[in-house]
Amino acid sequence: MGSPYDLILDLGFRTEDAPPPTFPIRVVMSWEQAKSLSDLLQFSVQEYESEVGEIREFGEEVLPARDFDELEPPEDAEPEDNMQLGSGEEDINP
Secondary structure (H helix, E strand, C coil), X not given: CECCCCEEEEEXXXXXXXXXCCXXXXXXXXXXXXXXXXXXXXXXXXXXXXXXXXXXXXXXXXXXXXXXXXXXXXXXXXXXXXCCCCCCCCCCCC
């Protein structure tokens, strides 16, 4: 948790079959920095969800993968960024 002056985050990885996690990364920041980080994370998640769809909560059933061909390109994308690949059956000789 930290103290009245700073927040400590111990980051690690754990799987169901693994022993208790180790915490190889420790992040220490002021509460003001933590609030800024929280705001940035919330903004990033909202942007991601507006483009891709809602992120499931832990423990929710995993939904089938989305078909990325159905996604619209970003509004500011250049036309060459939106080019579709051919089927591979086109004649490549002039």
